[in-house]
Amino acid sequence: MITAKNIADTVSSLCIRANTVLRSDAKKALNRSCACEKNAKAKFILNALIENYKIAEKEQSPICQDTGITIVFAEIGLQANLKIDIGKAVNAGVAQGYKKGYLRKSMVKDPVLRGNTGNNTPAIIYYSFIPGKKLKLTVLPKGFGSENKSKLFMLNPTATPEEIKKTVLSAIKEAGPDACPPYMVGIGIGGDAGKAVFLAKKALTYKIGFWGETSFYKSLARDIYKNGNALNIGPLGVKGRTTLLGVNILTFPTHIAGLPLAVNFSCHVLRSASATL
Amino acid sequence: MKTITFPATNKKLSKLKAGELVLLYGTIITGRDQVHKQLADKLRLKKKLPVNLKGQAIYYVGPTPCKPGEIVGSCGPTTSRRMDAFTPALLKAGLTAMIGKGNRSKEVIKAVKKYRAVYFATIGGAGAYLKKKVTSAKIIAFPELGPEAVYEFKIAAFPAIVWIDSRGKTL
Structure with a gap:
């Protein structure tokens, strides 16, 4: 009972x-990014972020x-x-x-x-x-630094996957160095305005590497990830190839007159925890 | 790696170049949204400030509560942009450096150049890592603001990147 x-x-x-133990998928993504990063400043920062989650876990600190x-x-x-x-x-x-x-x-x-x-x-x-x-x-x-960068776009129903990609990339560019990159990007597509925003947030609770529910959305998410990392924002904005940790897309059917697109950012401290009673 | 000890004169800070990774030492104060609003209001009304800004560095942070036996809770930077509207007034009042994360407005870049100050970015989201660089912490003003109160921090080997240098050059 x-x-x-x-x-x-x-x-x-x-x-x-959730606040003291970084999600294992986020740890893996940080370590993978650090190993691939060539920019010296970016690597210094990624190493500090790895040390940070280790200290937090050991000392049970946020x-x-x-x-x-x-x-x-x-x-x-x-x-x-x-x-x-x-x-x-x-x-x-x-x-x-x-x-x-x-x-x-x-x-x-x-x-x-x-x-x-x-x-x-x-x-x-x-x-x-x-x-x-x-x-x-x-x-x-x-965290609200990343929440402040949330975006809702009410695209035309005729918008192409290329336009969706460009719109998300514009939101990432606008977030720039302010909200603690490397980011995890949650994307909600479809429904009404509220549903799209909800899905974008819910997408952050899915593991890095989920990408999307179908092969179409998985490949769209991967494309956004690849192009997002090419923006050269880098960890905290010092440039380098590590701008994103991942991209997850969730979708819902929508109206003939529209194509809602919402973007919700998480900083590199991608936190969530679940339990079932 | 270059080091800077606060409080620091404009002359010392003028040696720093945008993009440099430096280690900060000495005494700094903290302050974020509500503190900036209240300090800027007081300056506008020519009222006395509860903190001295001359030669000071302000760190945009609201730490987590201190656990028993700890010096300070997790204390990484908050987004600097939200302080932009109030920053030129604080620089005019003698502030020489700011520590936060992210980009600043054109007005702030202009004011940094005008008052020969420096804006540093430190490691956003690294709250547990950065608390290890704080050797003492005490609330010195606005205690009623809770996590937004002004602390005096003593720091050692606190890493930061010169984001806007005293010539107005940005990373």
């Missing part, structure tokens, strides 16, 4: 794990001081028969984890009037339903 306490304790430990806005994907089994307020339990877990893990509290009560909430709640929670009895929780702490 899933209880509110189960959920809170799980979310708490996911917040701490990998980055921006421990994020806490995004939680709650996938609820239709037969889970939960009679509890999941949102309340998730938020209790966020408050608990951010305190226990010495994570930075970055949420403000009001977008204009500001004022820190003191415990990093509320989390942004996306609920969805899945078959079965289980509850799957994924925590994605999202």
Whole structure:
């Protein structure tokens, strides 16, 4: 039986794990990039980033001081028969984890009037339903330097894959050195404006190397990756061949009149952690 | 590798060239969005500042809370661009260096040249790595801002890249 306490304790430990232990796919990508990088400054930085995640893991310290806005994907089994307020339990877990893990509290009560909430709640929670009895929780702490570079483009329905690629590359160029490259790029295509943005973010929870769901989108993602790395932005903008760690695309059917395209960036500290109850 | 110790004079900083990797030492202060807004407001109204900016370097950071026994929490740089609107006023008031990440506006580049200051970028996202380069930390102003308070950091062998030099050249 899933209880509110189960959920809170799980979310708490996911917040701490995601913020202190870099995802294994991100570690692999950093090490691979470092081995291939020829630019001396870029290599110095990539080595520092590798040392950084090692120190963070060893000392259970946050990998980055921006421990994020806490995004939680709650996938609820239709037969889970939960009679509890999941949102309340998730938020209790966020408050608990951010305190226990010495994570930075970055949420403000009001977008204009500001004022820190003191415990990093509320989390942004996306609920969805899945078959079965289980509850799957994924925590994605999202740093805001990279979040600020998010883009939504409402392309024409006649836009070609080449135009999509050029549009994404323009967003990467605009992000430039500001949001801690090498980036992981999440791309959402289709649906309505909101769905495209959601998919772009969700794409960041998929492993580096997922690329896309079909061979068409896998090859589009690989093409964007190749061209993105050729932009010569490099780690933190010092130039070099390491601008991207990966590109993942998620899609949804859309309307005859449009082709929504959203881009969501993660910095090199690509964090997320999941658990199933 | 060149080294610079803060507080530093414009003359010393003028030896640095855009693109150089350097190691920073000495005493610096921290400050980000809300601190910049409040300092710029005070300067505009000719009010006394709660921190001395003369010859100082400001580091754009909001550290994570300190664990028991730690000097400081994770403390990598935040995006510098958000400070752009307030930076020329702070440089005019005597600030000589800034440490952050990413590019700056044309106005900031012009002001850096005018006041012969320097803008450094350090390693974004390397919060755990950079905390090892901080040898002491204490809050000296705006404690009410929580993670955005102004700290005085003592740093040693803190890596940075000269992003805008005192002649206004950029990386």
